[in-house]
Structures are given as structure tokens and as C-alpha cells.
Amino acid sequence: MMIEQVADPLPQTSCAKVVLEIDVNDHPGVMSHICNLFARRAFNVEGILCMPVSDGKRSRIWLLVFDDQRLEQMVRQVEKLEDVLAVRRHGAEHEVFERLESFFH
Numbered sequence: 001m002m003i004e005q006v007a008d009p010l011p012q013t014s015c016a017k018v019v020l021e022i023d024v025n026d027h028p029g030v031m032s033h034i035c036n037l038f039a040r041r042a043f044n045v046e047g048i049l050c051m052p053v054s055d056g057k058r059s060r061i062w063l064l065v066f067d068d069q070r071l072e073q074m075v076r077q078v079e080k081l082e083d084v085l086a087v088r089r090h091g092a093e094h095e096v097f098e099r100l101e102s103f104f105h
Contacts, residue, residue, distance in 0.1 A: 016067040017046060017092035022078060023085040026052055026059040030083050034061060037081075043074055047097050058085065062096050 024030045031050045038045050047064035065071065079087050 018067045019090040019094040020063045021088040022061040024059050025083040
């Protein structure tokens with residue numbers, strides 16, 4: 001059986017990464033809705049973290065993604081979602097993934 005290698009249809013144009021911090025209303029399916037939005041656009045997500053906020057009505061989602069020309073469009077689309085309360089953009093040095101990584105070493 002021969003396996004054909006297929007090129008990435010939308011290659012990343014930058015190696016730089018950023019962290020998107022997204023505040024959302026907390027209910028089932030919100031995280032998968034946001035992640036599916038990225039997946040449908042062939043946008044590679046390197047890391048995902050989702051945690052409820054102390055009030056129990058909201059959650060915070062962190063996405064580690066490549067920074068390319070499509071990112072601003074993705075952020076605008078995420079901001080339009082009904083359950084999204086806020087989107088903040090941080091550099092890849094944002095500590096959330098670094099702290100999490102220490103648990104796995």
C-alpha cells in the first residue's frame with residue numbers, strides 16, 4: 001500500500017506564537033465551538049487550556065497559536081461569538097503554558 005504525503009493546504013507563514021486568552025460564558029460546548037472555528041479554517045492550535053473562573057458562570061480559555069496574517073481575522077470571528085465576553089492577545093512568553101509544562105517534566 002502506498003501512502004501519499006499531502007502538503008499542508010494553508011502553511012503557517014510565521015514561526016512566532018501567541019497566546020489568546022478568551023473569557024466565555026461557562027456552559028457545555030463553548031470550548032469545542034471555539035476550537036472547531038479554528039479547525040474549520042485549518043488554523044493550527046499548539047495548546048489549549050480551559051478553566052472555570054471562580055464565579056462559576058464563566059470560563060477562561062487559553063490557545064497557543066501561530067501568529068500569521070489570518071490571526072486577526074480569527075480573533076474578530078471569535079469575538080463575534082455569542083458566548084465570548086473578551087479576547088486578549090499575549091506574546092508566546094505568557095506564563096500560563098510555561099507553568100503547565102512544569103507539571104509534565
